Amino acid sequence: MSGAIGVFDSGIGGLTVASAIKKHLPNQQIIYFGDTLHLPYGDKSSGKIKEYIKAISAFLFDNKCEHLVVACNSASSVLLSLKNLPPFSSITNVIEPVVGQVIANPDIKNVGIIGTKRTINSHMYKHQIEAVRADITVHELATPLLAPMIEEGFVHDSIAEQVIHEYLSELPEIDAMILGCTHYPLIKKEIDSFYNGQVKLFDAPDVVANTLKKLVHVNEAQPISDHFYVSDYTASFEKTARLFFGEAIRLEKSDLFPY
Ligand code: DGL
Secondary structure, three states: OOOEEEEEEOOOOOHHHHHHHHHHOOOOOEEEEEOOOOOOHHHOOHHHHHHHHHHHHHHHHHOOEEEEEEOOHHHHHHHOOOOOOOOOOEEEEOHHHHHHHHHOOOOOOEEEEEEOHHHHHHOHHHHHHHHHOOOOEEEEEEOOOHHHHHHOOOOOOHHHHHHHHHHHOOOOOOOEEEEEOOOHHHHHHHHHHHOOOOOEEEOOHHHHHHHHHOOOOOOOOOOOOOEEEEOOOOHHHHHHHHHHHOOOOOOEEOOOOOO
């Protein structure tokens, strides 16, 4: 039987990616780690985030994960410069698979990228796209209010609509948009309405799950049960987890970062 897939995020937003992995690879065991103690990563320094990535990837490796998925965009944006991670069979971040889709589309000339301050300030999407497709211009915009707004449940209402309108009005005309944050698939419909369906939207969950499918040895039998660890537990995290995973899950408090 193939080893577990470790999925790591700054909190519970990465459950959008875990849920897609479950859909595409239902027999693989998932061990999720949400670093709710240090949330949000979007405002942290890259040095601090690297420290957390090292500790959490070691935890997942010690818990028999064979593959690692860094579901968090902010963490993925600093991951590539990080050395000496545990020897997983594969390490997948959420940036490269999405960039792969964008650069494969010859019609795209102007692409917007929205995400946390950490993701946008890393310029990782911009550098990766422009390195391969000099004919594409990447327009970057930090949208830090969106993640907490979504966590508070403002998704399909006038508040979400107004915040999306305020932010996206800052971008010039684009033909594609990357939703560069774990939380944004939940407001994909609203972003699509803002653009009247005229802008092609890219997000991570399905493309990351499909990338992973090519890397794992698919199990025939049902897996042993999944685990969803968090570094800080509150009932409200558990309630919000349902929003991102699509069904109720039980969060387990890990003692990785004792306090
Ligand atoms: N998971 C983060 C990301 O995708 C969003 C939340 C945070 O700032 O920690 O960038």
